[in-house]
Amino acid sequence: MDEPLTFRFDTRRECEAQFRACLAASSTLLELFDPDFDVFPLGAPDVDATLRAFLADGGRLRLALHDPAHIERHYPRFLRLLRDYGHLCECRQTPRGLRVLTDSFCIGDGRHVVRRFHSDHLRGEAVFHSEEACDVPEHRFAAIWEESRVVLQPSITGL
Incomplete structure (x- = not known):
């Protein structure tokens, strides 16, 4: 078993690098929560290529968010990915009562996590090869997921 690795970050570049590393290290399940991504x-x-390879190999993607507007306006590749792999992806929007949540995280396979302590700041940490580090974020994600409703579904016309 691999030893846990922890990386702290406080810049956008470092956060994105750790997010990409988490995606690359994951093979079965990605669970992401952020207010707007x-x-x-x-x-x-x-990232699109990595996610497509992940999903083509049978991985599943679950994404929870407060507001899908940023994704709808700025991530057409991601919307195409949702259309192409809708059977392996699900996006849910939190109810108003949960919109006070301000953390942000990506959990990979229950063993890797990248988390920002507050969504208004880039300070955070990434921990790889540690189920213990994923325990609290997984419980938070499960609670958020249970309360949220489906959003960002492709329409019948594929849009």
Whole structure:
């Protein structure tokens, strides 16, 4: 078993690098929560390619957010990915009562986590190869997921 690795970050570049590393290290399940996904580069070509490979190999993606507007306006690649792999992806929007939540995280396979302590700031940490580090974020994600409703579904026309 690999030893846990912890990386702290406080810049957008470092946060994005750790997010990409979490995606690359994951093979079965990605669970992401962020108020609007402005910082996570879901629309980047390399992230799209990584997510497509992940989903083509049978991985599942679950994304929870407060407001889908940023994704709808700025991430057309991600919207195409949702259309192409809708059977393996689900996006949910939090109810108003949960919109006070301000943390942000990506959990990969229950063993890797990248989290920002507050969504208004880039300070955070990434921990790889540690189920213990993922325990609290996984419980938070499960509670958020349970209360949220489906959003960002492709329409019948594929839009």
